[in-house]
Amino acid sequence: MSQGKRITLAVLIIFVIAGGIMAVEMIRRQTQQTPTAAGSPTLAPGSIPIYRDGALVNGFTPEALQALEEASFVDAEEGKTQQGWLLRDVLALYLDTTSLKPETQITVSSSSRKKSVDLTWAEVAEPQNHVQFDLSGRGTLKLVSVLERLDTRDEWVQDVDKIEVRTP
Numbered sequence: 001m002s003q004g005k006r007i008t009l010a011v012l013i014i015f016v017i018a019g020g021i022m023a024v025e026m027i028r029r030q031t032q033q034t035p036t037a038a039g040s041p042t043l044a045p046g047s048i049p050i051y052r053d054g055a056l057v058n059g060f061t062p063e064a065l066q067a068l069e070e071a072s073f074v075d076a077e078e079g080k081t082q083q084g085w086l087l088r089d090v091l092a093l094y095l096d097t098t099s100l101k102p103e104t105q106i107t108v109s110s111s112s113r114k115k116s117v118d119l120t121w122a123e124v125a126e127p128q129n130h131v132q133f134d135l136s137g138r139g140t141l142k143l144v145s146v147l148e149r150l151d152t153r154d155e156w157v158q159d160v161d162k163i164e165v166r167t168p
Contacts, residue, residue: 052165058094073130082144084134107164
């Protein structure tokens, strides 16, 4: 076999392997968040699920929020900047927020910390309340705000792992 044929064969093998990898990746992405037979989405490992009226709607990872516009405020307790993504913007990615009423209840919780906070859509939708996610030092999400019941570190919900939306 000549040198030219060997090079052509090697290039052809590289293209076949690259095509196979791309096909497998495309299939993996399609199955990652496609509805199951029961109609609820399959979440990627590490996703934070969003439930609406008891039904799983979708979920997200902190990496999925990178495309959103960031918001920030300086916390009153330590004077540190809290920078992240508004909860209202996160919910708007996965829910029709125009159907939410001001009194709609939103619960953000952490099972590992055994902590949760109940908010209304009116509170979450108001930008001046800065109800937002911020990345913790460990790469998990914490819910922070300037609202009186959520404005100190002891009141923040760290290691968020569930969001529930309940319509009245």
